[in-house]
Amino acid sequence: MRASLGYRLFIHLAALATSAVILAPFAWLLYSSFVGQTDLVSRPMRWLPEHVTLDRYREIFAGGGTSAGAAFRSAMVNSFLVAGGTVIIALTVGVLGGYALARLRFPLRRVTLLSFLVTYMLPPIALIIPLYLLMSRFGLLDTRTGLIIVYCSLATPFALWNMSTFFASLPVELEEAARVDGCTRLGALVRVMLPLSKPGILATALYAFLLCWDEFLYSLIFTSTAQAKTVPVAIAEFTGRNAVDFGLIAAGGVLAALPPVALAVMFQRYLISGLASGAVKG
Numbered sequence: 001m002r003a004s005l006g007y008r009l010f011i012h013l014a015a016l017a018t019s020a021v022i023l024a025p026f027a028w029l030l031y032s033s034f035v036g037q038t039d040l041v042s043r044p045m046r047w048l049p050e051h052v053t054l055d056r057y058r059e060i061f062a063g064g065g066t067s068a069g070a071a072f073r074s075a076m077v078n079s080f081l082v083a084g085g086t087v088i089i090a091l092t093v094g095v096l097g098g099y100a101l102a103r104l105r106f107p108l109r110r111v112t113l114l115s116f117l118v119t120y121m122l123p124p125i126a127l128i129i130p131l132y133l134l135m136s137r138f139g140l141l142d143t144r145t146g147l148i149i150v151y152c153s154l155a156t157p158f159a160l161w162n163m164s165t166f167f168a169s170l171p172v173e174l175e176e177a178a179r180v181d182g183c184t185r186l187g188a189l190v191r192v193m194l195p196l197s198k199p200g201i202l203a204t205a206l207y208a209f210l211l212c213w214d215e216f217l218y219s220l221i222f223t224s225t226a227q228a229k230t231v232p233v234a235i236a237e238f239t240g241r242n243a244v245d246f247g248l249i250a251a252g253g254v255l256a257a258l259p260p261v262a263l264a265v266m267f268q269r270y271l272i273s274g275l276a277s278g279a280v281k282g
Helices: 005-034 037-041 055-062 068-103 109-121 124-137 144-169 172-180 185-196 198-214 217-222 231-236 246-266 268-280
Strands: none
Touching (some): 005 246, 068 144, 068 185, 068 198, 068 231, 124 144, 144 198, 172 185, 217 231, 231 246
16 A cells, blocks of 8 residues: 555655754764854854864864874774774674574573673773773783773674674574585585675674774773874863863864764665664574
């Protein structure tokens, strides 16, 4: 039965209204990064700015020495390295461990999976002190390696849970057919299961990347110099002692949002199908 014209019009208008509400903060962030400081703090607010400038972006891309721009560029590199390292480790553990939890039968299998999920549910603030003491003992404070280890404690439980439920949703007959043809269990995983699991793997990788990219608390506590600080901490440090450059913070926010948005747009189809399969099947 075809929907009526009024219903279709309502659906489209509702979608436009929802999109406007969701995109409004990012539009304001972009606007704030280009207008002058006086336009941002003027009362009443000016919808049409008197002065448009690219100075904030020039400072971020061309600032040298100990400038805020140099610190931000270093933080971008740190964020990419930390997020990339975490994704590789979490995805490796998630794929191998998720496959084992989905296909193998061993004692306390369900308890093992639930224990990982419980650790994921713990609030980060509850782990700050023990993690700080451990990292200090092993000399990992203010290092990218230390952040990768800490972020793995956040991303790995989700990767295990999502990949185990995704593997459980795939027909076991395909794997059995590969093993009949001479594949080992590992060979069946690599040749059959991994290609079929591409949506779940990409969804898990994207979520782990976004989790590390946006994380602020651990990075703030465990780093102190530009050699390990990530983007959220670098943006927070744009605030001066006596003044706040809201435009510079907005410019940093725009640049920090571009990599996650680009990845989400590029892999949107896999992201939706992977999370949906991992959430409802198993």
